[in-house]
Amino acid sequence: MAFDAAFLLPYDFSPLTILAYMAVLALYGIAILKLGPGERPGVVRIIAFLLGVLLCYAVMQTRYDYYAQYMFFIHRGQHLILHHLGPVLIALSNPLPVIRFWHARLPSSAALLLAPLNMIYRVLQQPVIAAVLFVGLIYFWLWPAVHFDAMLSRNLYWVMNWSMLIDGLLFWWLILDPRRPQKGRTLSYGMRNLMLVLVAIPQIALGAWIAFSRGTIYDVYAVCGRAWPMAAETDQFIGGVLTWVPPAMMSIIGILLVLRFMAVHSRADDHYRAVAGHQPDATNPVT
């Protein structure tokens, strides 16, 4: 079967979205080229970052977005990428060297402008707020009345998708921050794992409820028409399963990754203590 290149074109062209992705890729690329060999992320990390960004772009600005607007289960796949998979890959790529590179080049006046943003960031990264926001956004956009309006209004639809992506990045960066736990800066491993368990439970409950509901919960897809003829209950069942199983699996993968961070840092601590008899640098990330 021939590949239809038109699939790569946006269904709903959004200049702001394309500009945002181009800016991210340009800033990342320039920093990668200019960083010294000691600081530059390895090939696997670069690939993880690019894959995460491209996946998010693909579900927002290709023909995939058309199917996501008119099939519930494809919409759930879209949010699985925007809220989970894409941000996990980006967080795992550990873009800290790139952020530090640009931070060092910011003019001193920018610090004043960025101060409010920094404060908002710190509030949003409080564990309770981050977990409530992560699950709350899923419930909010899947609340039938809200979901109905979001699928009908072009503006609300963009707000929904961008809010899922930004929140996904914030949450998974909090969880997968490769720096050692440090009071007031990075979360303890126990807190990270607790958050992963706590956010998985409501997602499992919601997904199971959607999958096994007998009536139609999201009638907007019947109201607006589906991308191709498919029974409403089949669409809803697959969508429910996608809300339930893969996010739960992402929490398990997250826990395994956090356990790996713990093991790596613990081994490094033992090594430092044995060889040099001093404490390791607290900002040293897992590599």
Add this chain to the structure above:
Amino acid sequence: MRCQKRFFAAASAALAVTLLSGCGSSEPSFHAKDISGLMPELSYSLTNSKGEPASASDYEGQVRAMFFGFTNCPDVCPTTMAELNKAVKAMPDDKQDDMTVLFVSVDPERDTPEKLAQYTNFFGDRIVGMTGPEASLRDLAKRYRTTFGYGEPNEEGNYDVSHSGAIYVFDEQGKARLLMRSDLTPEQMAADFEALMTEAG
């Protein structure tokens, strides 16, 4: 430190309230869903059942109910057209002339202007049919956040068409105002159409 904790507790509570407050709905004044501000005003460029160009200015100053369907539709379209006709007939005589039902066929391959005219005339005199090239229909559907799709043809060449089951209602200024689902009765539809006319004065 205690202050900071209190601040974060308050922020958490505010966040939860903000998220939950969006779930409440304002008091409805129509039987149908109010979509004011959610969608753009009525605009299309199609061909009517006489084979002439059709645009939103054709029935300017009237309340218009737009429905996407196809004449080979076995259930949803004939039921909706019959109910819309009942709704129009349920309105006072002087108001019926200020109301037009737009039946947009999303199956231009099979729905010729003649077939469309035959179909809409069967259901009522306030119903007009229109269609156009698939690209124009796709643009119109996209404008109103809807779509349609074609199933695989069977041995006789017949195929299913998935389409919107909703009626988009535009007021006399052409603004998108209501979205009617199939659960409304003709009397409720008529009441909403009249309410839109009365609102305009």
